[in-house]
Amino acid sequence: MTEADRNALAGEYVLGLLAPEDLAAAQRLRETDPDFAQAVRRWELRLLPIADEVPPLAPPERVWARIAAATAPAETPASQRRTAPRRFWTFGALGAALVAVLLLVWAPGTPPGREIATLQNADGGSFVVRETRQTLQITPQNVRLPAGKVAELWVILPHQAPRPAGLMTGGGKLVTPLPDAPDGLVLAVSLEPPGGSPTGQHTGPIIAKAFITKL
Structure with missing residues (x-):
């Protein structure tokens, strides 16, 4: 193994x-x-x-x-x-x-733009994840953010600390590079102040997350 x-x-x-x-x-x-x-x-x-x-x-x-x-x-x-x-x-x-945790199955050669998962949050909204060649595209749908807050995506690679991957503001989608070795990757979305976390680590609550494994 x-x-x-x-x-x-x-x-x-x-x-x-x-x-x-x-x-x-x-x-x-x-x-x-x-x-x-x-x-x-x-x-x-x-x-x-x-x-x-x-x-x-x-x-x-x-x-x-x-x-x-x-x-x-x-x-x-x-x-x-x-x-x-x-x-x-x-x-x-x-x-x-952990009811919000999903398994994303990533397979080499996945058709560009294919939806691979939907991360549900507790308020009934969702984050739709698509694989587009060398990127992951995350699109909020019906996500209601508290006033003065933005959704920040975090990428967590095995044996590494979480790193910020971008902000989703005003319902807009986020495109982030697909890591070279996505096996064992965790995606998480947190609520942060405008401009994102000032510390490099999430400061607000996690509202959705997913685990990626490679076929």
């Missing part, structure tokens, strides 16, 4: 994005591979501070009712319940605030 593969798997593990069989394999790997365990820890340290600042997004009751009706299982024997795969254990460990 290459370092990039290990880092991507660790990110998916922490975000709770693995299928049950992959999750079980990742849990075993965490127990037996010190490098993978360290990668998991790095992801936890990177994501937990941001997760604490993302407001929980509560779906309407009708959505919960529809989900419950569609997923209601038959009664499971207690012995099976004890051994059932816990697919969302790692996601739950990050807290409900």
Whole structure:
């Protein structure tokens, strides 16, 4: 396993994005591979501070009712319940605030302008992300910013501190260069004063974020 593969798997593990069989394999790997365990820890340290600042997004009751009706299982024997795969254990460990986190799958050769993700925020707005050759294009849609605030995009590469990638003001879109190695990249949007954060790190709340992995 290459370092990039290990880092991507660790990110998916922490975000709770693995299928049950992959999750079980990742849990075993965490127990037996010190490098993978360290990668998991790095992801936890990177994501937990941001997760604490993302407001929980509560779906309407009708959505919960529809989900419950569609997923209601038959009664499971207690012995099976004890051994059932816990697919969302790692996601739950990050807290409900991570409901705004999405997985962006980036594939080499993606058609220019293809929409690859939509980051929802707690107010019902969204940030549409498109890959346009060597750039990422982020367009706010129905995003209502508080008076005197702008939306600032942050790019977080593995093992690096967040860096500012531009401002979205007045509903305008932002185009930022696509990093040479996007695998394991995290995008985050924060509320900042006009002109952006004066410190080089986000000073306002995180309102949306996403994790990118490469196919």
